[in-house]
Amino acid sequence: MKAxxxxxxxxxxxxxxxxxxxxxxxxxxxVTVHYPHETLKMPVRFRGHIELVRDPQTGKAICFAxxxxxxxxxxDCIIVEGVKREGERRKSVTEFKLDFTKxxxxxxxxxxxxxxxxxxxxxxNLASVSKEEFIxxxxxxxxxxxxxxxxxxxxxxxxxx
Amino acid sequence: xSIIEPFRLLLFLVGIMAFVGLNAAYLVWVERKxxxxxxxxxxxxxxxxxxxxxxxxxxxxxxxxxxxxxxxADGVLFRAAPLLVMIPAMIGLAVVPFSESLVARDTNVGLLxxxxxxxxxVMAIMLSGWSSRNKYAIISAARIVSQDVAxxxxxxxxxxxxxxxxxxxxxxxxxxQQAGWFWRxxxxxxxxxPLMPLTFIIFFVCMLAETNRxxxxxxxxxxxxxxxxxxxxxGMGFGVFxxxxxxxxxxxxxxxxxxxxxxxxxxxxxxxGVFWFLLKMYVLVFTVIWVRWTFPRTQFYNxxxxxxxxxxxxxxxxxxxxxxxxxxxx
Amino acid sequence: xxALSALSSGETKGETFVINVGPQHPATHGVLRLxxxxxxxxxxxxEPVCGYIHRMHExxxxxxxxxxxxxxxxxxxxxxxxxxSHAYVGAVERAAGIAAxxxxxxxxxxxxxxxxxxSHLVWFGAFLLDLGGFTPLLYAFDDREKILDILEALTGxxxxxxxxxxxxxxxxxxxxxxxxxxxxVAFMRPRMKMYHSLVTDNIILRKRLIxxxxxxxxxxxxxxxTGPVIRGSGVGYDVRKSEPYSVxxxxxxxxxxxxxxxxxxRYLVRMEExxxxxxxxxxxxxxxxxxxxxxSGVPRxxxxxxxxxxxAVEAARGRLLVRIVSDNKEMPYRVRLxxxxxxNLSLYEEASQGMMLPDALALLGSLDLVIPDIDR
Numbered sequence: 001m002k003a004x005x006x007x008x009x010x011x012x013x014x015x016x017x018x019x020x021x022x023x024x025x026x027x028x029x030x031v032t033v034h035y036p037h038e039t040l041k042m043p044v045r046f047r048g049h050i051e052l053v054r055d056p057q058t059g060k061a062i063c064f065a066x067x068x069x070x071x072x073x074x075x076d077c078i079i080v081e082g083v084k085r086e087g088e089r090r091k092s093v094t095e096f097k098l099d100f101t102k103x104x105x106x107x108x109x110x111x112x113x114x115x116x117x118x119x120x121x122x123x124x125n126l127a128s129v130s131k132e133e134f135i136x137x138x139x140x141x142x143x144x145x146x147x148x149x150x151x152x153x154x155x156x157x158x159x160x161x
Numbered sequence: 162x163s164i165i166e167p168f169r170l171l172l173f174l175v176g177i178m179a180f181v182g183l184n185a186a187y188l189v190w191v192e193r194k195x196x197x198x199x200x201x202x203x204x205x206x207x208x209x210x211x212x213x214x215x216x217x218x219x220x221x222x223x224x225x226x227x228x229x230x231x232x233x234a235d236g237v238l239f240r241a242a243p244l245l246v247m248i249p250a251m252i253g254l255a256v257v258p259f260s261e262s263l264v265a266r267d268t269n270v271g272l273l274x275x276x277x278x279x280x281x282x283v284m285a286i287m288l289s290g291w292s293s294r295n296k297y298a299i300i301s302a303a304r305i306v307s308q309d310v311a312x313x314x315x316x317x318x319x320x321x322x323x324x325x326x327x328x329x330x331x332x333x334x335x336x337x338q339q340a341g342w343f344w345r346x347x348x349x350x351x352x353x354x355p356l357m358p359l360t361f362i363i364f365f366v367c368m369l370a371e372t373n374r375x376x377x378x379x380x381x382x383x384x385x386x387x388x389x390x391x392x393x394x395x396g397m398g399f400g401v402f403x404x405x406x407x408x409x410x411x412x413x414x415x416x417x418x419x420x421x422x423x424x425x426x427x428x429x430x431x432x433x434g435v436f437w438f439l440l441k442m443y444v445l446v447f448t449v450i451w452v453r454w455t456f457p458r459t460q461f462y463n464x465x466x467x468x469x470x471x472x473x474x475x476x477x478x479x480x481x482x483x484x485x486x487x488x489x490x491x
Numbered sequence: 492x493x494a495l496s497a498l499s500s501g502e503t504k505g506e507t508f509v510i511n512v513g514p515q516h517p518a519t520h521g522v523l524r525l526x527x528x529x530x531x532x533x534x535x536x537x538e539p540v541c542g543y544i545h546r547m548h549e550x551x552x553x554x555x556x557x558x559x560x561x562x563x564x565x566x567x568x569x570x571x572x573x574x575x576s577h578a579y580v581g582a583v584e585r586a587a588g589i590a591a592x593x594x595x596x597x598x599x600x601x602x603x604x605x606x607x608x609x610s611h612l613v614w615f616g617a618f619l620l621d622l623g624g625f626t627p628l629l630y631a632f633d634d635r636e637k638i639l640d641i642l643e644a645l646t647g648x649x650x651x652x653x654x655x656x657x658x659x660x661x662x663x664x665x666x667x668x669x670x671x672x673x674x675x676v677a678f679m680r681p682r683m684k685m686y687h688s689l690v691t692d693n694i695i696l697r698k699r700l701i702x703x704x705x706x707x708x709x710x711x712x713x714x715x716x717t718g719p720v721i722r723g724s725g726v727g728y729d730v731r732k733s734e735p736y737s738v739x740x741x742x743x744x745x746x747x748x749x750x751x752x753x754x755x756x757r758y759l760v761r762m763e764e765x766x767x768x769x770x771x772x773x774x775x776x777x778x779x780x781x782x783x784x785x786x787s788g789v790p791r792x793x794x795x796x797x798x799x800x801x802x803a804v805e806a807a808r809g810r811l812l813v814r815i816v817s818d819n820k821e822m823p824y825r826v827r828l829x830x831x832x833x834x835n836l837s838l839y840e841e842a843s844q845g846m847m848l849p850d851a852l853a854l855l856g857s858l859d860l861v862i863p864d865i866d867r
Binding site: 008015018019021022023025026028029030031032034 | 195197198199200201202203206451452454455456471
């Protein structure tokens with residue numbers, strides 16, 4: 001009987017304590033970020049999909065199609081093609097195909113690249129209704145963008161390596 | 162009875178329906194917002210200011226969905242259950258005095274009526290579970306019957322205690338007896354029964370169990386029975402059960418306010434009115450929501466143990482105590 | 492036989508029915524299916540059906556290079572990816588004779604323990620959700636978010652880290668990481684107290700967990716259950732103590748053991764483990780040596796000498812063992828994963844016999860299963 005009364009007492013006390021805690025949380029500010037009205041800043045090392053890096057001097061892609069990334073990729077989602085043009089020391093990239101449907105964002109390609117020619121993009125809004133949009137040619141993407149002035153080279157590529 | 166009386170009654174019934182409908186819709190909003198606050202997130206915000214139009218959007222969505230009767234189900238019962246589930250709350254509210262004159266039917270068996278029709282609720286949910294031909298629903302139906310039977314008893318014992326203390330079944334009279342300062346409310350009437358606050362807690366717990374609210378939501382138990390008796394319901398069939406749940410909460414809280422918290426009486430003895438009734442009722446409704454978002458669900462045998470081994474003995478002893486006290490004081 | 496005589500004779504054969512809990516059911520986190528033969532609310536047999544998310548990780552290991560399998564290790568148990576990388580990296584390092592520098596080992600321990608806390612927090616929330624309490628889930632996820640932010644800033648990913656490399660880790664920790672982790676440790680201690688008074692002491696929860704789903708130490712041994720499951724049955728088996736790897740030998744921590752074997756014991760073991768992990772993290776941060784985070788002289792194309800090598804770690808769910816067989820080629824000959832969830836699930840059929848449905852689901856939640864970890 002005494003044990004029962006004690007259990008009732010402690011049980012009731014535990015229920016009241018629980019309710020006090022949740023009421024305390026009730027008056028605290030909310031902790032969620034209200035996407036899409038608010039967005040978070042992506043950390044420097046954020047691993048998005050990859051993109052080619054432009055050489056600040058020449059305005060062309062640094063990549064010279066050595067295919068180290070292609071070999072390193074565990075999911076075979078990178079295809080790099082390049083040609084050796086007359087009068088140039090290295091090959092230059094003509095096609096850099098990323099099959100993002102297969103990519104697992106592991107970052108092996110960026111790590112394998114010794115010339116820091118690819119980096120992670122900070123783009124995380126990746127949604128599409130068609131599969132084809134995820135098979136992207138990063139070289140064409142780079143070409144279609146306006147060449148940035150030389151000082152616009154961000155520090156991400158260094159961090160990612 | 163004058164010639165106006167039927168029209169007045171009709172007007173009040175329409176008013177009650179509107180009250181229940183509006184309350185159910187906006188209690189869903191309050192519940193979602195409240196849950197969000199307890200969990201430190203914003204809750205619905207997109208539809209209307211602060212998500213205020215969310216219940217309407219949800220209602221339109223539910224209305225536009227197909228009312229599907231699963232193959233092999235008992236079609237008549239399956240369709241009848243959502244209709245049946247609304248009846249007790251509607252009729253119960255018809256005898257509830259919102260203020261001294263704001264009552265649809267001021268009858269002297271009001272207390273009895275609420276309980277007589279309240280039992281239909283169980284039957285409706287049981288029918289929905291039985292008729293939908295779903296294993297989860299059957300388990301849920303079996304649970305709800307034993308749960309509601311178990312909790313009807315302590316609740317009735319509490320009400321009989323109150324009946325002894327007040328000496329009337331007319332709800333308006335019960336409220337009028339509690340006029341004056343707030344220590345005249347029944348919950349503080351320790352002279353009638355020294356265990357009165359405990360009686361109120363028992364009543365509140367039983368009300369939670371009767372309305373199948375957490376932590377006693379054994380019938381819905383989404384992590385065990387998916388949605389229990391309502392698993393097979395789609396569209397407005399489900400919507401009606403949803404509305405009925407909130408309607409029953411409203412009725413339960415209104416009833417608790419009248420019996421224990423002085424109904425429409427103000428706590429200071431002056432400026433009594435419908436405002437006080439609604440305030441007290443919504444504080445209780447908020448507590449119901451608060452409880453839901455704090456506790457885990459009980460296990461079934463614990464639920465029955467609580468009722469048979471704890472609540473019934475205590476409520477029985479308060480009943481006897483009240484009888485003895487009243488006899489001695491007289 | 493009429494129903495009445497069946498009742499009076501106590502025989503209910505033929506009165507049972509089967510319900511499917513899963514593969515789509517709110518109580519199974521993932522695509523586990525439990526075929527439950529029920530007698531009313533009582534379970535006569537609960538048969539787990541797995542394989543819905545089988546992805547052949549072991550076979551995948553055989554047709555890619557040693558390093559290319561690293562991203563896979565994060566996808567076996569997505570809640571405790573660090574431990575899986577640790578086990579695989581450890582096995583390959585052992586086979587190839589590479590020693591990671593001490594700073595890297597300490598970083599591995601810190602990140603693994605952070606990951607263990609985040610995994611236990613998910614379990615805590617999901618378990619409470621199984622029991623019908625919704626709010627603790629959100630609190631737990633709020634705390635977990637802090638860990639994920641710390642780890643994302645370090646590794647670049649929130650769940651599938653692939654952070655460890657053969658011979659070290661790929662990024663060095665910075666001051667932000669150390670400060671953030673210290674802040675988290677300081678933040679988490681009072682939170683644990685809050686969880687105990689909100690959840691552990693709650694009478695409803697205690698009634699639901701104490702004495703429910705008792706698993707004996709013997710049953711754990713028979714089925715090979717490890718981790719918090721066996722520690723909740725009174726056996727103090729923890730790989731970090733029994734076969735210390737990395738730098739766990741230098742760190743002072745306790746292995747919580749509860750002898751009752753019921754759901755409450757497993758619950759308390761995990762809650763206590765989070766506190767111990769905080770202790771480990773604090774000590775490791777204090778002892779964090781300077782130096783490189785990658786061993787020098789690790790070849791770009793790794794070809795471990797032919798042989799057979801094992802490495803076991805204490806993952807969040809129990810003993811994880813990676814066995815690799817090398818034939819001195821650039822791809823493994825065989826990668827074998829001994830995952831804890833599979834063994835922990837296998838005792839479910841025996842343990843759940845005769846239980847009521849809600850209790851059986853409490854037992855399922857207390858085992859802390861991650862379905863991709865079962866199916867691999």
